[in-house]
Amino acid sequence: MQPTKQEPFYHACREIIQQLMAQENAYFFFKPVDPEADGAPDYFQYVTEPMSFYKIQTKLDNHEYKTPNEFVRDMNLIWKNAELYNKSFSQIYKTAEQLSKKFNILIGSIPHVLTDNERNNTIQRLVELRFARYRANKTTHQ
Numbered sequence: 001m002q003p004t005k006q007e008p009f010y011h012a013c014r015e016i017i018q019q020l021m022a023q024e025n026a027y028f029f030f031k032p033v034d035p036e037a038d039g040a041p042d043y044f045q046y047v048t049e050p051m052s053f054y055k056i057q058t059k060l061d062n063h064e065y066k067t068p069n070e071f072v073r074d075m076n077l078i079w080k081n082a083e084l085y086n087k088s089f090s091q092i093y094k095t096a097e098q099l100s101k102k103f104n105i106l107i108g109s110i111p112h113v114l115t116d117n118e119r120n121n122t123i124q125r126l127v128e129l130r131f132a133r134y135r136a137n138k139t140t141h142q
Contacts, residue, residue: 026099032055033050072107
């Protein structure tokens, strides 16, 4: 399989997840919540879009993320769900806060991958800028 232009992005995302999973109590977020096994029978009444490290890793493996923002959104969903369902004094809530802070530091290492739309907008801005400079130079050199 040939590397794609998004490989640096996917590699950085995997590295971030590995670093977060190595943190104390990160195991709370390894797998999706099982309401019965995890003692949270009403979990899905509060959390409508569950997320876990496992689900994110699967999406990375399947190249489902098209932009870094999609990855960031899913990661933030883990913390949001944990804070939504759990009490602020619980270990899960506190761990979510800690991992969220760590994640916000780590996301700076994600290479930005331009979507086609972003690329087109950037090119359009460059063309407009060059045209404006050309017009400005033309008026001053006549």
